Amino acid sequence: MASIARKNLFEDIPRFLVAQAGIVFAVSLVTIQVGILRGFTRGTALLIDQSKADIWVGSADMVQMELTSPLPLEQLLQARKVPGVALAEALVVSSSRWRTPDKTVPPTKRITPVRIFGFNPKGQLFAPEPITQGSLSALTEPYTVIVDESNQQSLNLKQLGAVGTIASLKAKLVGTTQGTQSIASSTYIFTSLESAKAYAQSGISPEVNCRLQDGNIRCNSNYDITSTAIGVDNLTPPVPEKLSATDPISYILVKATPNQNLKTLKQALEKALPGTRAFTRLEMAQQTRDFWQKRTGVGFVLGLGATVGVIVGMVIVSQILYSSVSDHLKEFGTLKAMGASDWVIYGVILEQALWMAVLGYIPGILLCLGLGSWTLATQGIIILITPLTAGGVLLVTVSMCIGSALFAIQKVTHVDPAIVFKA
Amino acid sequence: MTASSLDLTRLSEHLPTEAPLLAERTFPLDIGRYHTDAIVTRGVEMVFQNGSEQFQALKGIDLDVHIGDIQLLMGPSGSGKTTLLSILAGILTPTAGSVNLLGREITSMSREQLAKFRLKNIGFIFQGFNLFPALTAQENVELALRVKGMPAKAVRQEARFLLDQVGLSAQAKQLPRDLSGGQKQRVAIARALAGNPRLIMADEPTAALDSQNGHAVIELLRRLAKESGRTVLMVTHDPRIMDVADRVVYLEDGMLKA
Numbered sequence: 293m294a295s296i297a298r299k300n301l302f303e304d305i306p307r308f309l310v311a312q313a314g315i316v317f318a319v320s321l322v323t324i325q326v327g328i329l330r331g332f333t334r335g336t337a338l339l340i341d342q343s344k345a346d347i348w349v350g351s352a353d354m355v356q357m358e359l360t361s362p363l364p365l366e367q368l369l370q371a372r373k374v375p376g377v378a379l380a381e382a383l384v385v386s387s388s389r390w391r392t393p394d395k396t397v398p399p400t401k402r403i404t405p406v407r408i409f410g411f412n413p414k415g416q417l418f419a420p421e422p423i424t425q426g427s428l429s430a431l432t433e434p435y436t437v438i439v440d441e442s443n444q445q446s447l448n449l450k451q452l453g454a455v456g457t458i459a460s461l462k463a464k465l466v467g468t469t470q471g472t473q474s475i476a477s478s479t480y481i482f483t484s485l486e487s488a489k490a491y492a493q494s495g496i497s498p499e500v501n502c503r504l505q506d507g508n509i510r511c512n513s514n515y516d517i518t519s520t521a522i523g524v525d526n527l528t529p530p531v532p533e534k535l536s537a538t539d540p541i542s543y544i545l546v547k548a549t550p551n552q553n554l555k556t557l558k559q560a561l562e563k564a565l566p567g568t569r570a571f572t573r574l575e576m577a578q579q580t581r582d583f584w585q586k587r588t589g590v591g592f593v594l595g596l597g598a599t600v601g602v603i604v605g606m607v608i609v610s611q612i613l614y615s616s617v618s619d620h621l622k623e624f625g626t627l628k629a630m631g632a633s634d635w636v637i638y639g640v641i642l643e644q645a646l647w648m649a650v651l652g653y654i655p656g657i658l659l660c661l662g663l664g665s666w667t668l669a670t671q672g673i674i675i676l677i678t679p680l681t682a683g684g685v686l687l688v689t690v691s692m693c694i695g696s697a698l699f700a701i702q703k704v705t706h707v708d709p710a711i712v713f714k715a
Numbered sequence: 716m717t718a719s720s721l722d723l724t725r726l727s728e729h730l731p732t733e734a735p736l737l738a739e740r741t742f743p744l745d746i747g748r749y750h751t752d753a754i755v756t757r758g759v760e761m762v763f764q765n766g767s768e769q770f771q772a773l774k775g776i777d778l779d780v781h782i783g784d785i786q787l788l789m790g791p792s793g794s795g796k797t798t799l800l801s802i803l804a805g806i807l808t809p810t811a812g813s814v815n816l817l818g819r820e821i822t823s824m825s826r827e828q829l830a831k832f833r834l835k836n837i838g839f840i841f842q843g844f845n846l847f848p849a850l851t852a853q854e855n856v857e858l859a860l861r862v863k864g865m866p867a868k869a870v871r872q873e874a875r876f877l878l879d880q881v882g883l884s885a886q887a888k889q890l891p892r893d894l895s896g897g898q899k900q901r902v903a904i905a906r907a908l909a910g911n912p913r914l915i916m917a918d919e920p921t922a923a924l925d926s927q928n929g930h931a932v933i934e935l936l937r938r939l940a941k942e943s944g945r946t947v948l949m950v951t952h953d954p955r956i957m958d959v960a961d962r963v964v965y966l967e968d969g970m971l972k973a
Contacts, residue, residue, distance in 0.1 A: 631834030
């Protein structure tokens, strides 16, 4: 016996497609909003999640990964002596300014704020992953950088070997990574500790250009070294110095010895390194995510968007189902007149709602997966659709369709069976 | 068995055993009519309230319909025919009076009991056919059989049988929109026969049909009553049906006229 719910749905294909387009839109709205929220949340602490460190040691007033006070490198050396520490490495997080030397780029697009991550490319505890072009070991060369693929265009780094400047020093692209960029932050630049130190110390250099014109000497000052001044290819900065004990670093990443109790080790590290706080990797990631979600309001806005998506979705589905029930009211009245129980009719409406949910969900989620791949590749924005997210959205879709069906059922409940005798 | 005869005995093979036709009485009846009346009404009144205004659609209706009869209910538009039919079908509850169908007083039944009673005992034929447009002729009949509780395995075979009885085997797979008005009404009759009901209530069954189709439907209804012992109560304006009717009552201004 054919399903009356399914037959009702497919009775008028153009109308069905219009209705399903509404549900696809609702599913997409919810998925994208939730995906952006989850992508944003994940992205803000992705580098922490990817690190192999058991414990992150930072300044006592650290707010989140990118907002902290410096520690002297000397504390790294002290940390290595703490019992239970198998390995300790430094991580430098600083800010600077990227400039592209390409004169064909409009002036308003030549400068980009960047967040520099300096780490030991031969180390074991921190590295951006995955490396999609080039290699991590190439960072051992001075003034070399790795960037996320999604930032290549904005930094005007079209291929490996392309060059730009950070502050007043050159930066050569030797590798790319993927999916590491947080949408809440400046453009990430990965480099060695030594290069990071050099970039941090290079600052802005004054420059005066003079030329003879009409018998007069005309000068203009420029507080930056750019390719217009001396040409990037001609920059020959000194080899960066190794970090000394007094140089500032941002974090000490610690790998514990096997079977070491991390709580005990955290306490030992905080005791041995005054003015610091130690976090497990999970705690550090949570601290950073909490900052972005709760203190900045970004999480609230995106969460609100997801909630609005669900509400709008429910309204759309309700309207479609209510309209469908209204169109078939006489048929439902006929069933009631025949003596069918209300549950037979509810069953038809609920089944119709479930079909609408499933047939709207599948193209909706596929659309979002495609859109997610596109935004990641072109904008570096992660719309994170994990199996959990997809399952959750399916649950929400089914719930909102059933909720809408219950709303539509109200109309049938009050239908007068005598309607059937009206021609 | 041939397509021209209405052999409905197979239906009962798939359905639960029927209760005695006249199981119990809840109001006094003429003993002489006890075994012969399918429908008995006494003093039925219906008042519709619209805000502060009242409209009395039916006034003191006393009606007796014998088992196996074709009973016509005629009258001008607005006379209360459809209201009376709705009451006799247990779809509307009268504001006063009693309605006894097949020996059961239905005015005292709950909504659920009425629904079960209709499901078991009454088949409906509507002026507008009321077929499900998304379902084929066969599926429309199958739906009625399923709703009436027939086991899934038997439904398809039974639906084919019923369509065969109304001469529509060839159109079983067609949607209502592809059928003529007469064919649609015959599907509706097949659907009304689903579950082997003892009462058939028809509301203007030939109003939307041309002469040829009207006659075909009338003949089908006549056979329904005379060859299978069903009681057919019909609201109609169609004088052609008077030729096959056993009794005709007229309703005017909410009252029965002799």
